[in-house]
Amino acid sequence: MADNIKKIEKAFEELFSLLDIQSSFDIKESEEALNVTLDTNEAGIIIGYHGDTLEALELIMGFIAGKILGQPTRVYLEVGEYKKEREEYLKNLAEQIKNQVLSTGEAVPLPNLKAWERKYLHNYFNDDKEVTTQSDGEGKERTLSILPK
Numbered sequence: 134m135a136d137n138i139k140k141i142e143k144a145f146e147e148l149f150s151l152l153d154i155q156s157s158f159d160i161k162e163s164e165e166a167l168n169v170t171l172d173t174n175e176a177g178i179i180i181g182y183h184g185d186t187l188e189a190l191e192l193i194m195g196f197i198a199g200k201i202l203g204q205p206t207r208v209y210l211e212v213g214e215y216k217k218e219r220e221e222y223l224k225n226l227a228e229q230i231k232n233q234v235l236s237t238g239e240a241v242p243l244p245n246l247k248a249w250e251r252k253y254l255h256n257y258f259n260d261d262k263e264v265t266t267q268s269d270g271e272g273k274e275r276t277l278s279i280l281p282k
Contacts, residue, residue: 264279
């Protein structure tokens, strides 16, 4: 696998060179993905509007890594602590919405979340004894709801 990681590193270096983005990165393997931490002065360009460019780059990088590894591969790209800060925001939002659900007894929908954000919230409430989550809809119309148990 180490040889393949070196090939993936080289391919990612070529990708960012073609995009004319000066960067360095670190790749760590996990069971579910390749976790790539990118260090650059151009984080805003890479993240893009609401993380759209970041999400697109993750898909492209996953495609590249998958070709090298010979199997579908998910890539999680962290740039300028964007996802870390977004997770902190989601955690605070989750607690606020949980309190709202518990006080009203009604479900609260959260539209316009990225797939990884929905997954984060599903996992966040996975073992919660008072509320649960549910996703409905398809594509960009998919909505996560937080409901009382």
